[in-house]
Amino acid sequence: MISIKNLQKVFTSSSGSVQAVDDVSLDIEKGEIYGVIGYSGAGKSTFIRLLNRLEDPTSGEVIIDGQDIAKLRNGQLRKARQEIGMIYQHFNLLWSRTVKDNIAFPLEIAKVPKAEINKRVQELIDLVGLSGREDYFPSQLSGGQKQRVGIARALANNPKVLLCDEATSALDPETTDSILNLLTDINKQLGLTIILITHEMHVISKISNRVAVMEGGQVVEEGDVLEVFRHPKQKVTKRFVQQVMGDKEQDDALEAIVAEYESGTVLRLHFVGEKTNQAVISEVAKQYPVAVNILQGKITQTQKGAYGTLVVHLTGDDDDIQKAIQYISETSVEVEVNPNVE
Known part of the structure; x- marks a missing residue:
């Protein structure tokens, strides 16, 4: 055209x-x-x-x-x-x-x-x-x-x-x-x-x-x-x-919170379209002996569907954390491990 x-x-x-x-x-x-x-x-x-x-x-x-x-x-x-x-x-x-x-x-x-x-x-x-x-x-x-x-x-x-x-x-x-x-x-x-x-x-x-x-x-x-x-x-x-997707005050607060953690792993999860409706976090908590602490979440609607990010902190045995990350990745949710949260 x-x-x-x-x-x-x-x-x-x-x-x-x-x-x-x-x-x-x-x-x-x-x-x-x-x-x-x-x-x-x-x-x-x-x-x-x-x-x-x-x-x-x-x-x-x-x-x-x-x-x-x-x-x-x-x-x-x-x-x-x-x-x-x-x-x-x-x-x-x-x-x-x-x-x-x-x-x-x-x-x-x-x-x-x-x-x-x-x-x-x-x-x-x-x-x-x-x-x-x-x-x-x-x-x-x-x-x-x-x-x-x-x-x-x-x-x-x-x-x-x-x-x-x-x-x-x-x-x-x-x-x-x-x-x-x-x-x-x-x-x-x-x-x-x-x-x-x-x-x-x-x-x-x-x-x-x-x-x-x-x-x-x-x-x-x-x-x-x-x-x-x-x-x-x-x-x-x-x-x-x-x-x-951002909020400077929230991001500054998140950075301070993450700095306080001496163990565990921080993940940023990216959800797209219908995946924003998946109960990924609750499934992880049910299937693996890891503790999940939600630090921050944001979602917006685009013409092609919803897009959201979720920052979580996982604690537990390293092997169990890796299994949990693998499970999340297999759900087609994009995962960043220990992301720059600024």
Whole structure:
């Protein structure tokens, strides 16, 4: 569906040049929710603006449904943009227009007949859950409701792709979850390809199928969200995973507790998907003469299933501890022995 090849963007000014996007190549499948995560200055917002030519690339290709957006001009580009919806962090609504008139705006630009506009607008209002607020102005809406208007407007021309630039960053956690649930529903109902730019790992873990991690204008890590959670390779990726799975105060406390143990073995167990429901620890305690002390546990839900970690301390005969570790490993739970708990 989307193939990005050697994409680059260099901004040049009197003070020098800045490489905002540096040789990025990605393939995004039709109908998936693809996350791009990075801290401020990583190049992710420039990257997403290159996908619909709000920024012109310095070089490279952006092929969407067989068409290189980077090469289109004038009328061809306007037509292609109608198939790429975009929602923004700060909504970008027209404050003098009502909800229904904001949603109708791109249809008016496309010169769609009035009767078709009215029908389409009502469909979208129902889809995003704004029935009864058709005649409200943006100033009368909550942040979440404003973003729902932004989503409806982005869907007005039946796009194939929806770009989300920090779409939940201005919202509180509860509203963020409601917007992410809406995007998931839209993805399922419409088969829409969604590309999500964010600096929050919670957003990625909740709805993305795959993720690319950006730093310094480059994609430094990419893969299935669950796999990235289990085995983050880059330092920046580990920091993002820590956002969801970590708690600095708890980790400091855990480190102090572990330091007090003079015997036994500390394990960090990684549970994935349905394995998070297995009663592994209770089975170990039943089958082997070892004492199990649970030190810390964390779990999060991803689009591909639950991912959890559990840190435990085993005491007993060394041979029995090794047998217990072997048993745990055979259940397909990943085991780290004496891990760095920082």
